[in-house]
Amino acid sequence: MKQFRAHIFVCLCLVVSSALAQLDSIQQLDEVVLSDRQLQQFSVGQNLIEIPESRKRITANKLSDLLLENSTIHIRQNGYGMVASASFRGTTAQQTAVVWNGININSQFNGQTDFNTMPTYGYSEISIRPGGGSLLYGSGAVGGSIHLNNQLYFRDTTQVKLFSQIGSFNTFENFIETKHSTEKTSLKFNLNRSASDNDYPILGSSRTNLNGQFEQWSAHLSFAYKLSQNSQLNYHGQFYDGLRHFSVLRPSENKSNYSNTDSRNLIEWEYDKNDFKSVVKYAFLHEAFEYNQNIETNLSTANKANTHLVKTEVYQNYGKLDTNFNISIKQTAADGDNIIDEHIQHLNFSTLLNYNSKWATLSLGLRQEFSNFFDSPLLYTIGAELPVTSAYNLKLSHSKNFRQPSLNDLFWVEGTTNLQPETALQYEASHQFNFKHQSLSFQLTGFFNDISQMIRWLPDQTSTWKPENVDEVKTYGLTTSISKEFKLMPIHFKTQLNYEFTKAIDARTQRQLTFTPQHSAFLNLDLQYKTFALNFTQTYTGKAFTRTDNAPNEILEDFWLSHLNLAYQPKQIDFFSVNIGFKNLFNQAYQTIENRPMPGHQFYVNTIINL
Amino acid sequence: MNIKLFFLSIFSFLILTSCSDDDFGIPVELEGDFANGIFILNEGNSAGGSLSFMTSDFSEITQNAYQSVNPDDDLGLFVQSIFFDEQFAYIISNGSNMITIVNRYTLEFVDRIDSGLNVPRYGLILNGKAYVTNQADFSTTADDYVAVIDLASRTLENTIVLGNYAEKIYEFENKIYVQNASYGFGNQISKLNIENQTVEQNLSFSSAISDTYLSNGNLYVLAQDEITQVNLTNFQTSSTWSLAETHVGASRLAVEGNAIYFTSSNSVYNFTTSDDTISETALFNYETTSAFGTFYGFDVHNGFIYLSDGADFASNGFIQIRNSQGDLIKEQEVGIGPNSFYFN
Numbered sequence: 001m002k003q004f005r006a007h008i009f010v011c012l013c014l015v016v017s018s019a020l021a022q023l024d025s026i027q028q029l030d031e032v033v034l035s036d037r038q039l040q041q042f043s044v045g046q047n048l049i050e051i052p053e054s055r056k057r058i059t060a061n062k063l064s065d066l067l068l069e070n071s072t073i074h075i076r077q078n079g080y081g082m083v084a085s086a087s088f089r090g091t092t093a094q095q096t097a098v099v100w101n102g103i104n105i106n107s108q109f110n111g112q113t114d115f116n117t118m119p120t121y122g123y124s125e126i127s128i129r130p131g132g133g134s135l136l137y138g139s140g141a142v143g144g145s146i147h148l149n150n151q152l153y154f155r156d157t158t159q160v161k162l163f164s165q166i167g168s169f170n171t172f173e174n175f176i177e178t179k180h181s182t183e184k185t186s187l188k189f190n191l192n193r194s195a196s197d198n199d200y201p202i203l204g205s206s207r208t209n210l211n212g213q214f215e216q217w218s219a220h221l222s223f224a225y226k227l228s229q230n231s232q233l234n235y236h237g238q239f240y241d242g243l244r245h246f247s248v249l250r251p252s253e254n255k256s257n258y259s260n261t262d263s264r265n266l267i268e269w270e271y272d273k274n275d276f277k278s279v280v281k282y283a284f285l286h287e288a289f290e291y292n293q294n295i296e297t298n299l300s301t302a303n304k305a306n307t308h309l310v311k312t313e314v315y316q317n318y319g320k321l322d323t324n325f326n327i328s329i330k331q332t333a334a335d336g337d338n339i340i341d342e343h344i345q346h347l348n349f350s351t352l353l354n355y356n357s358k359w360a361t362l363s364l365g366l367r368q369e370f371s372n373f374f375d376s377p378l379l380y381t382i383g384a385e386l387p388v389t390s391a392y393n394l395k396l397s398h399s400k401n402f403r404q405p406s407l408n409d410l411f412w413v414e415g416t417t418n419l420q421p422e423t424a425l426q427y428e429a430s431h432q433f434n435f436k437h438q439s440l441s442f443q444l445t446g447f448f449n450d451i452s453q454m455i456r457w458l459p460d461q462t463s464t465w466k467p468e469n470v471d472e473v474k475t476y477g478l479t480t481s482i483s484k485e486f487k488l489m490p491i492h493f494k495t496q497l498n499y500e501f502t503k504a505i506d507a508r509t510q511r512q513l514t515f516t517p518q519h520s521a522f523l524n525l526d527l528q529y530k531t532f533a534l535n536f537t538q539t540y541t542g543k544a545f546t547r548t549d550n551a552p553n554e555i556l557e558d559f560w561l562s563h564l565n566l567a568y569q570p571k572q573i574d575f576f577s578v579n580i581g582f583k584n585l586f587n588q589a590y591q592t593i594e595n596r597p598m599p600g601h602q603f604y605v606n607t608i609i610n611l
Numbered sequence: 612m613n614i615k616l617f618f619l620s621i622f623s624f625l626i627l628t629s630c631s632d633d634d635f636g637i638p639v640e641l642e643g644d645f646a647n648g649i650f651i652l653n654e655g656n657s658a659g660g661s662l663s664f665m666t667s668d669f670s671e672i673t674q675n676a677y678q679s680v681n682p683d684d685d686l687g688l689f690v691q692s693i694f695f696d697e698q699f700a701y702i703i704s705n706g707s708n709m710i711t712i713v714n715r716y717t718l719e720f721v722d723r724i725d726s727g728l729n730v731p732r733y734g735l736i737l738n739g740k741a742y743v744t745n746q747a748d749f750s751t752t753a754d755d756y757v758a759v760i761d762l763a764s765r766t767l768e769n770t771i772v773l774g775n776y777a778e779k780i781y782e783f784e785n786k787i788y789v790q791n792a793s794y795g796f797g798n799q800i801s802k803l804n805i806e807n808q809t810v811e812q813n814l815s816f817s818s819a820i821s822d823t824y825l826s827n828g829n830l831y832v833l834a835q836d837e838i839t840q841v842n843l844t845n846f847q848t849s850s851t852w853s854l855a856e857t858h859v860g861a862s863r864l865a866v867e868g869n870a871i872y873f874t875s876s877n878s879v880y881n882f883t884t885s886d887d888t889i890s891e892t893a894l895f896n897y898e899t900t901s902a903f904g905t906f907y908g909f910d911v912h913n914g915f916i917y918l919s920d921g922a923d924f925a926s927n928g929f930i931q932i933r934n935s936q937g938d939l940i941k942e943q944e945v946g947i948g949p950n951s952f953y954f955n
Contacts, residue, residue, distance in 0.1 A: 249688070249707070250687065250707050250708075250709070250725070251725070252707055252708040252709050252725035252726065252728070253688070253706065253707055253708055254708065254729065254730070293748065293749060293750075294729075294748060297747075297748055297754070299748050299750050299751065301750065458902055458903070464795075514925060546656075546658065546925075547925055547926040547927070547947075548923055548925040548926045549926035549927065551926065551927070554658075593657070594656070594657050594658045595657050595658050595659070596657075
């Protein structure tokens with residue numbers, strides 16, 4: 001309660017002190033510093049979906065929630081706030097690349113990203129790119145990639161944004177951001193804290209979620225400086241530090257906790273003249289974790305990894321032809337209690353060509369990587385976009401992608417250094433209908449992925465678990481979306497409906513992969529009336545088998561989740577807005593990992609102040 | 612003698628011998644759905660373990676036997692082993708640090724011990740007390756211990772810290788013996804003194820111990836390169852048999868009378884205590900796709916060989932029952948990760 005009061009107090013103080021500040025306006029046409037220059041230009045034939053800023057404020061600042069409510073990406077969580085992974089189109093969590101300002105940041109240890117360590121407010125732009133992307137984003141961009149970018153503006157202003165939220169089970173989300181820019185410099189800094197007792201009742205039992213408390217801090221810093229008319233220096237930094245207890249089912253179980261630190265730094269020097277552009281980048285990524293298997297005995301194990309990356313990108317335009325050539329070197333060094341002290345080195349070359357004409361946009365790319373522990377195949381991508389009519393656009397894409405063995409795969413305890421990368425051949429066709437006058441758009445995409453050499457951990461003769469390139473999986477399906485905007489008297493409606501059908505078949509057993517639902521859907525309905533906005537979200541996740549033999553009774557039940565958010569922005573104090581929301585409105589019991597129950601209904605209230 | 616009586620006598624013989632093997636004498640109560648048959652313990656995955664029950668004529672199987680009797684409860688995570696007294700079965704789950712006490716013939720829930728345990732493995736009962744090995748922290752053996760539980764109050768009375776791997780536990784003539792080896796590490800057997808609750812003596816072996824089995828006052832020890840017979844009367848080695856090249860990776864051991872059976876890869880080898888060397892010809896081998904789950908459970912009882920296979924541990928495993936010649940008598944699907952057999 002004390003903490004609750006403190007938060008109210010902070011909110012009130014901020015309201016008072018901000019009375020003279022001005023509203024953040026997005027109408028200005030600014031010069032934008034793009035952190036990922038390739039994303040827009042070289043996604044030919046594929047869908048690139050940007051999640052609107054307005055969706056962030058209703059998803060409690062958790063990237064896992066944001067993706068669950070705004071995409072058909074499947075999110076698996078070990079309970080609320082616990083380790084969360086994302087997978088596209090029936091692929092695995094390691095086959096999902098998370099790309100931060102153009103740099104792949106999947107953990108070097110397990111090859112995946114924990115989506116509960118990513119506060120959504122830390123990024124100015126969040127985009128989803130289903131389908132292969134290894135050519136640009138390297139290992140793991142098999143099922144799709146998620147892009148977290150920090151943009152900077154040269155605007156000659158100073159802005160401050162404050163977000164403060166309290167919710168059920170003593171959950172607090174706080175965020176502060178300041179932006180300052182002149183014509184030559186731009187600076188952005190934000191700080192985020194997320195904490196919860198997380199002791200929600202387990203539906204259908206008399207238990208509560210035990211040992212689920214967490215506290216996480218993160219900070220982001222971006223900076224740009226114009227050295228001359230043609231050159232510029234950019235920096236992006238991200239720091240995360242969190243301690244999460246892992247929830248248990250029974251009080252007698254050993255209680256564990258997990259603390260981890262991530263720091264990511266990226267420095268770029270950019271040169272731009274006429275049709276030529278070059279970018280030289282240096283990135284330093286550090287990740288460390290400490291796992292304490294019993295908080296009473298405090299015997300923990302710790303591991304850390306450092307990655308250095310140097311990359312040069314060269315862009316040249318020849319009229320209708322855009323070219324891009326990239327060369328990069330990367331070294332990752334691991335060290336810790338469970339891992340062999342080793343270095344992995346990579347050298348890679350890639351080139352991309354785009355041909356733009358009135359009748360089509362065509363794209364071709366090649367990538368070859370060399371590593372000291374495994375051979376990488378020649379990767380390629382072919383894409384086409386055909387504007388058949390003004391309302392109908394056909395997109396085609398075919399690519400070869402890969403997922404390299406991670407540090408855990410290669411060097412865990414004794415190590416298994418004979419592993420090869422997982423490879424995937426992907427085919428995709430997308431029909432896009434856009435009826436501008438009716439504010440109606442419709443999209444239908446079919447996809448097929450043939451994944452081989454998939455790495456699976458199996459126990460060997462001495463009962464030691466070791467990874468092997470054993471599995472072959474075929475994933476295929478359809479994804480469709482329809483969106484419509486209309487006005488009914490004074491109310492502005494915006495609605496979007498998405499549905500995806502996915503088969504993920506193990507080639508050996510001909511069975512669906514476990515914990516991989518075949519059906520998923522979401523509906524977003526936004527209503528705007530004057531300064532009130534109502535958002536309703538409905539998600540559906542189909543049943544998932546928990547056993548490899550697809551035993552019909554051994555499943556995670558399908559579930560419907562409904563969320564409601566009411567936003568109000570008073571006319572007199574337009575820098576201020578307030579949201580009241582209900583999560584899991586109908587108290588649906590659900591799990592995405594067996595025996596890891598998620599919370600029932602929750603309530604939150606937040607305030608956003610833009611100064 | 613009419614045929615019914617003949618079968619009845621064989622039947623009661625089976626029951627009596629099976630009971631005396633487990634050292635609890637003649638059962639006081641034989642009523643209950645689970646009075647005559649075999650329990651198969653399924654370790655389970657993150658959804659929890661289960662118990663299967665097969666009638667002693669192998670004709671009927673009950674899956675999820677515990678939950679069929681106690682629908683609102685479950686056995687917890689990673690069900691490891693069971694120990695018995697005359698009335699009760701004590702089911703250990705090492706992922707939940709608890710022992711579920713049930714009526715051994717009806718499987719009705721009686722009580723639960725859920726304090727004082729830290730990754731419990733195996734247990735036994737001696738003079739009104741349960742002795743349960745605990746692995747404790749995975750990163751060290753310094754804290755491995757035997758929990759001494761008073762069965763009148765069902766609470767922890769004492770802990771005997773071993774400072775060594777704590778795995779299978781045996782009793783012979785009021786002394787307790789612990790296999791100080793698990794997961795391919797550890798090469799000792801320790802003898803505990805229960806009067807002053809300390810480790811009295813250790814016996815070391817030349818290589819890591821994979822499995823042990825108690826039979827007729829002898830403890831048989833399967834190490835990486837040999838099988839040893841330890842006479843528990845004086846805690847001295849009485850016989851040793853070397854393992855040949857073909858037996859490399861031997862993992863499970865079972866003994867009945869003077870017949871010794873052990874597994875290597877997917878084969879079973881056998882010899883008798885009077886043999887000087889071990890035959891390199893397998894008694895039988897069985898079809899499996901499982902690397903780790905091959906012979907996940909293994910036992911010999913009344914001339915029948917029982918084996919279980921863990922398959923991929925993400926779907927149901929199976930058991931096989933074979934006669935002493937190795938011929939398949941019965942194959943049956945059970946739960947996830949079947950790891951042991953108990954003859955009720």
